[in-house]
Amino acid sequence: MASAHSITAEVKPAILDEVNPVDIPRPALVGHNRSFNWITEKICGIVEEKTPTWWWVCFVLACGSASFTVMGLVYLVATGTGVWGLANPANWGWAIVNFVFWIGIGHAGTLISAILCLLRQKWRTSINRAAEAMTIFAVVCAGIFPVFHVGRVWMAWFLFPIPNANAIWPNFRSALLWDVFAVSTYGTVSVLFWYVGLIPDLASVRDRAKNKIRQFLYGIFAMGWRGSNRQWSNYEMCYLILAGLSTPLVLSVHTIVSFDFAISLLPGWHTTIFPPYFVAGAIFSGFGMVLTLMLPLRAIYRLEDLITQYHIDCMTKIILATGTMVGYAYTMEFFIAAYGANDFEIFAFVNRAFGNFAWAYWIMISCNVISPQLFWFKKVRQNTAMVWVITIFVNIGMWFERFVIAVTTLTRDFVPSSWGYFSPTIIDIFTYVGTFGVFSVLFLLFLRFLPLMAIAEIKAVTPQADPHKH
Template identity: 70%
Template sequence: MDATAERPVVQVAAPPIELEREPLVLKQRSLAWISDTVAGIAEGKTPTWWWAAFIPSFLVMTMCFVMIAYLISTGVGVWGLNHPVGWAWDITNFVFWIGIGHAGTLISAVLFLLRQKWRTSINRSAEAMTLFAVVCAGIFPLIHVGRIWLAWWLFPLPNANGIWPQFRSPLLWDVFAVSTYGTVSLLFWYVGLIPDLATMRDRAKTVLRKFCYGFFALGWTGSNRHWRNYEKAYLLLAGLSTPLVLSVHSIVSFDFAVSQVPGWHTTIFPPYFVAGAIFSGFGMVLTLLIPLRTLCKLEDVITVRHVELMGKVILATGSMVGYAYGMEFFIAWYGGNPYELYAFKNRAFGPYWWAYWTMITCNVISPQLFWFKKIRTNIAIVFILSIFVNIGMWFERFVIIVTSLHRDYLPSNWGYFKPTIVDILTFVGSFGLFLTLFLLFMRFLPLIAISEVKGVTPLADPHHPLGGSKGGHH
């Protein structure tokens, strides 16, 4: 007792004003304001804008299912695929969607491990985006097999002749990577939701809402004995998701890199695909959240600072992608393989030059604007640039897949891929599926991690005056 009383008082100077960070929740909002605002989005009367977004999305989703039914009942000939381009929009769309998912896991897991507290405002919606993007991604490999009723051959089950799937193929690795990714993302998302579902349960007015939220909240009481295990489990799940997210897109890139096709057979693919995936995912997070923060009046939680920080991530990953494009060209020349060099020259200056230069413009040139703080903090410009990222990353996958396949070793084998209307409508329809799921999510579940946002405010810090600290020793 005496020893602690005699301890010298350490005076820590407050940081200078220019080094103080902007608060994560503006206007010193109270803890109650955070739950009322976020939970309020999923309560009360459905806003008109929601219906205006949901009805078209639902119709577009229906169109997607009609196209898939047409494909399955007729055959893959309804797509523009043919020799020599056996993979085209199907696998482009698959890689596009799975890449988008990666930002959600990066925000929820990697930024958590790096103690980036700003993630709390965006992690819930980004994780939801991951899940729905994986749903969209999963459809395309499933339907591109043609005879979809034999898709169970992908699973570790013996077929009618007792033959097992062969695990030497990266395509089978992909099945395990994507299904693990979907499952672990769902678990991580659900664990994060449990305390917020308890908040929704305690606010619920109707019996049905009380039952549903109460059932999924599992009887959460905010007990500190529970938080102790919960926080450890959350940390471990973040630690598991980080190597997972890096492995998933690496394995997706093995689908190409392990083959012998010039333009695909390169060792730079795994890191290059991962950087591109994060780049595209942050693009999609911004495309979704910039309108939502205004429509749901969340400007004090998803602040301009959040948008600016995401702009910086886009700048960093976009520059990595640009470096990878340059390095691919360099190695194609330096490696001395004439087929490899031809594949790259053909990409940039061959019949698909327009796709290549769209990719370069959207992925390498336009993100460089994010060097300027004026642009990073201008919400309208960031929104437009985020759409460019989405376009550019779809074209990246199209360029990699189609330009490498359409001209192989024998000129008599050369061809030119053109999509059919079914190709186009299936892809457009997948956006309907994605948006329908996302709109349902934001209408029924808290769009922002309520308990996590509360936890990063000064009100939650027992050593801060706003958290009730009277100063003195602790």
């Protein structure tokens, strides 16, 4: 009895008299306690230095690759959309797959800049600029596919409600038209958000400019920003509001993209889980791409003090979380199909996993669900090369996810007589591979001419920026 008594005495009361939060030091967001000046020099230095040789090599390769897209599209316009592997029953092939893939990539940029801003995740500051640039360039690549998929691309303006001589208006009940508005709004607001973030940093580059032309050009875009605190006050409010607007925007964009599928009546597409599942997938793939881009940059420009291990940890954990959510969604689709007891729905899912596109399905599962599980281990998260390889798997897996969704359903619809198999043509492949070139060209130009990190924002999260610290 005596020992039992002593145990109860050790148990702490449910409500403590006073709370002493353990003083856990927050991880430093800028390594080696770097000064404000070091941050300015480091980031502006990248824009100001002589163009490095590797940049020219990459730029030439990227231009060469981008020309594939250009040639592919020229051939398509001259011949017809049949040059893509679109034939009954799969009239949506790689075009929609690539569109959703690139739009999804873009979503991490907005997530980092908007949602993490609202959640006061300070680690966003060193990656948000590049991630937003990635968003804009990804939207550019995404836009190519639906615009050319309309066939007569010179009639693409009919997608917008522009008064015309035939008095034809678009059908606003179509999810595809919602897409037009969602994606164009998304592109526009992303550019605005990015530009607003750039203004103070453009002023930094302007103030440091050594020659008149540079000073003039950066000056024009810096809008005469002078860092006055009365301006900062309005600026901060505007930035916060834009973050607040971009958050529902980014969630709505991929929701509407998923409506392209979900509001149809095809088994495998007609499911209510699509919007959240697409959004989780988009964030997953986007973070994958952010790391794919930022890890090499970190090594090339020696940015280890700005993108620390803590940043990589945060991003890999988000990949792990969203990858698991995506895995949950894949499982839930099967459960709902079984539980719904609809023969067509059950067939669609069994066919996905074991039908003639099973290879694509299992690539998707291994890349999206299994490979990110390695991020549970600290050793893996700290191994930059391994992180980079896994993010490549994530990118591949997410492309296959869209491929599986689009193609398995279309090639096995209600009528067995119309069943078929989908194969891309060489033009499909060239056009798609070329979009990576388009993306790289834009991203390399961004690296060369604009500060790749938000200088002012990084300074604001350093310990020495705290005026109460003496």
